[in-house]
Amino acid sequence: MNDQSVASATTRPEKKFSAIWLLPLIAVALSGWLMYKNFIEHGLTVTVAFANGSGITVGKTPVIYQGIDVGEVKSLQLDEDLEGVTATLELSRQIEPLIRENTEFWLVQPQISLSGISGLDTLVEGNYISFKAGDGEPADQFTALYEPPPLAGNVPGLRLRLRANELGSLAVGAPVLYQQIDVGEIEGYQLLDDGVEIIARIEPLHQHLINSSTRFWRQSGVKVSAGLQGVKIDAGSMASILAGGITFETPDKEAGPAERDAEYRLYDSREKAQGSRRVLVQFKNPDGLSEGASVRLRGQEIGRVESWQFTDNDPQQGVDVRLEIKSPYHRFLNTETQFWLVKPEVSASGVAGLDALIGGPYVSVNISGEGGPVPERYTALSKPPQARIQAPGMRIELRSDELGSVSVGSKVYYRKIAVGQVETVELDARGVSLGVFIHERYAHLVHRESLFWNASGIHVSGGLSGINIQAESLATIVAGGIAFHTPDVSKPQAAWEGLRFKLHPTYESTLVDVSREITLQFSTGASINKGTEIKYQGIKVGEVYAVELDDDMDGVKVSARLSPSAKGLAREGSQFWLIKPQLGLAGTRNLETLVTGTYITVRPGPGKVRNHFIALEKPPSLNKPTSGLNLVLSAPQRGSIKEGVKVFYRDIPVGEVFAYELAFDATHTLIHINIEQRYAPLIRPGTKFWNSSGVAVDVGLFRGANIRSKSIESLLEGGIAFATPDGADKLPTVESGSVFELHPSVEPKWLKWQPTIPIHPR
Structure with missing residues (x-):
């Protein structure tokens, strides 16, 4: 059997991340940080086009917003068309949200004009560029304004918009006045399709004076109007005379408060601001009537003649006169309102309109309490209507042998203040009967014992003792008038409607019926004249009205009248003597007579009524004192x-x-x-x-x-x-x-x- 060799596997440890890869990461982070730092340090860059570069310096001219330095001018160069300059501004990134399409830039520099001085801070710190925050998309190219826009600077206060037909003499910086006190100013203006819008700012301390009922009008320059009606000069403060100005009033203090940017109407005058109404009146022949003539209601001016033109451009039809009736009187107009022309007229029946002889012809108005809405056009009366006053009051009758210069419309005066007028004049077999109207607020001044006299014209009387000239007001001299007084009686009886009085010819004749006439026998008339007063305990109780020689030529007879309250002095045992200054080594007495003049004094007696007395040459003996x-x-x-x-x-x-x-x-x-x-x-x-x-x-x-x-x-x-x-x-x-x-x-x-x-x- 063959042996077979098997190879064994070897293992190696896994390789870790190399440190060399940190270098590019650090480089990327460092470059990012440098880019961010460069972005932050350089800030926001924008370009602004100016008409010229006057007053702008690179690196020195700052950009200021609400008093804080937020940038500066980095460069300045001519435009391509050479008609302007472009400034490159570097701004703080903090204000980037304010820089939008509608942001407005302008150059702030000192300005001196009739309206005042602005930009004084630039005299020390130099010119600077300011801007007004806008809205829209972000932008970096802008065109500068020629002057600061309205509402610039975010100054505290109440801003209002006033609409007018024209700007007139108003200028930026002109004052807003309240009772001749500067409470604000005009910050700007702009054209509208139907006129001008004026931006006004009211100081925070005074903005409570403005509410929804406030009315504004011009107070610019000096306005002079002159004519037969007189000369009228209307002027405000010196600032408003030079640069124009605006003033206002707030009739309803309980009205709602004014809102920011609220709109108001700017009137040309105070009369128009108070409210008025224009009516058209057709006159057949307005002889002497001119623009500016007054419109009067019961003697008080309620309007002016604004303009006139021929009716339907035909002189034969008459003249349409446009009347401006002031508030609140225009609210009383109705279909029964009557207009007529008052001018001086001389005819066989007498003289009328004498009050217009000095002031010029004017339009008189009679307003009835009942009637429909105001018609498109009134027809003026050819003569004044019946002068029966439609107002509460009392009517009495005066009887006289002759009329004198009193006529319908003549005033009735009490202590030279008009309290009524003559309504009717009638002639009958017994003389003249005058119907007199006394206003209700003055009716309590008339008593059963009151005495009326003709106060018309000038009364002149004279003699050896001197000349006496007596006249009432100028109105009674020119237009006639009646005056009355009430003698001092213990229990005066109030007058009633229809009561009849006698109209005496003069003031002296009224005293005959109520005073006590006495005669004083003096050895000489030195220092005694007509008008010499009779005093008792320092109070005037009578007056001398005649001085003449007595029948046997041995002395002087002085005729005097005692006031009704002093009739008790005319009794047996009363002693009269003359008080005059005494100067000498032994002392001085009665020095007050050097100023007031000599006078006659009296010590009352206990006897019966007597009218003739022998005056003492010197003061009588003193009475026995009751104390001491x-x-x-x-x-x-x-x-x-x-x-x-x-x-x-x-x-x-x-x-x-x-x-x-x-x-x-x-x-x-x-x-x-x-x-x-x-x-x-x-x-x-x-x-x-x-x-x-x-x-x-x-x-x-x-x-x-x-x-x-x-x-x-x-x-x-x-x-x-x-x-x-x-x-x-x-x-x-x-x-x-x-x-x-x-x-x-x-x-x-x-x-x-x-x-x-x-x-x-x-």
Whole structure:
């Protein structure tokens, strides 16, 4: 058997991954990281086309968004057509979501104009490029704007859109004003198919002033309108005069708040912003009526004449006048509304429309409370309608012998304020009857005792005592008028509808029926004239209306009237005298008459009614005081003592002389003095009084001269002094009416007395 050899298999360990393969992986990772780093560091590159490269510097001009530097200009080159430049901007990758098709770029640089100064920060930091984020697909090529777009910069505040027919003098940066205070500005504007849209921004502090009821109007430059109606100047702040401006008001404070980008109408004037309505009125012959003439309702301006043209382009048919009626008056218009032309007219029946002589012709309106909607065109009346006022009030009747210059429409005045007017004028056999309307709010001023007079024109009266010119307001001089007043009565009675009054010709004639006429006999008429007042306790109670010589030529007769409330002064025992200034070494009195003029005063008497009085040459004696301590001093002579002379204690005035008289047997003089209540305890039994008037001189051969005088006041006017002995506080006080001797001079020992006597506190 053959042996066969079998070979055995050998095993080898499996080969592991070679380290050399790590090199390409590291190279790929490193190149990827380098590419990412290069992408991140270089940022986002875009190109922006500018009209020119002025103000743009490569490597220096930054790109700023919301105040943060987000890029810079990397290169700047001319366009292929050489008509502009293209700037290559390298931007931060952080803002890549903001760079889209509609993103807008522009160059920010300083600008100075009438509207203000912008871009001041570029004076320090230099020009820079800014942009407004857009939407759409990502893009890297853009065309720069010539100026910042509206709503640029994301400045906080409330932005509104105002629509107007034209831009006018408004400019970017012009102020938005509220009560002449700058609360915002105009940020931009853009053309629309039907006008202009203006973008305004209101500061956050003031945006609460805007709500859905706010109305805006222009406040641009200075507007001057002049004509027969006068000159009107309308101007805002200096900024609005130079660059234009917008102002507004918010009539309804409770309206809903304004929303961002809300739309409002921008009106040309405040009148149009407040709301108005235009109506067409056909006039046959509007002589003198011009654009700007006023439209008046019961004397108040409610609109203006806007324009006029011939009816259907035919002058024979008349003129269509377009009126602008302001709010809220246009809401009262209806089919019964009447229009007519008011202009000065002179005819055989009299003069009418004198109020239009100065202001020019105007359109008057009469509005009725009932009627249908406003028609397409009104027809003006050829003459004013019946002047019966359709308003609450009271109607009375005035009777007069003649009409004077009063006519239908003449005003009725109370204290120079119009409270009514004349509605009708009728002539009958007894004279003239005037129907007068008093407005309801003033009806309470008319009483049964009220007196009416014709206040028309100018009343001139004169004589030896002077010329008196009396006139009411300019309106009554030109158009006539009636005035009235109510005398002072204890219980005035309210007037009622249809009450009849007399129309007096002048104001003076109304006083005859209610005043008390008196005559005063003066020895001379110096300082007394027509109009000299009669006063009682400082209040005017009457007035002199005539001064003339009396019948025997020995004096002057003064005729005066006392007001109804002062009739009680005309009684027996009343004393009248003239108050005029007194100047002299002894003092001054009545200095107020240097300004107000001399006047007549009176001390009422207790007797019966009397109308004729003999005036006193000087003021009467003072009445006996009712307070204080009244004493009587007995002296051989009065000397320089007179009424009003002071009584002194230790050179302090504590009383005064109020009267003097002869004793019943005429052997001596009695001087009545009053000591103030506070100083009454100083008078005790044994008190010594002496005459301290003038200067006392005692001269001796060996002892020389002794000159003694009190105050300058007692030296000039006279005076009385007294002293009380020591220990007088233990003596009883004296009673009113006690009599003391008035010594001619003082004894030295009296001046040494120093009693301790408490006086009453103030």
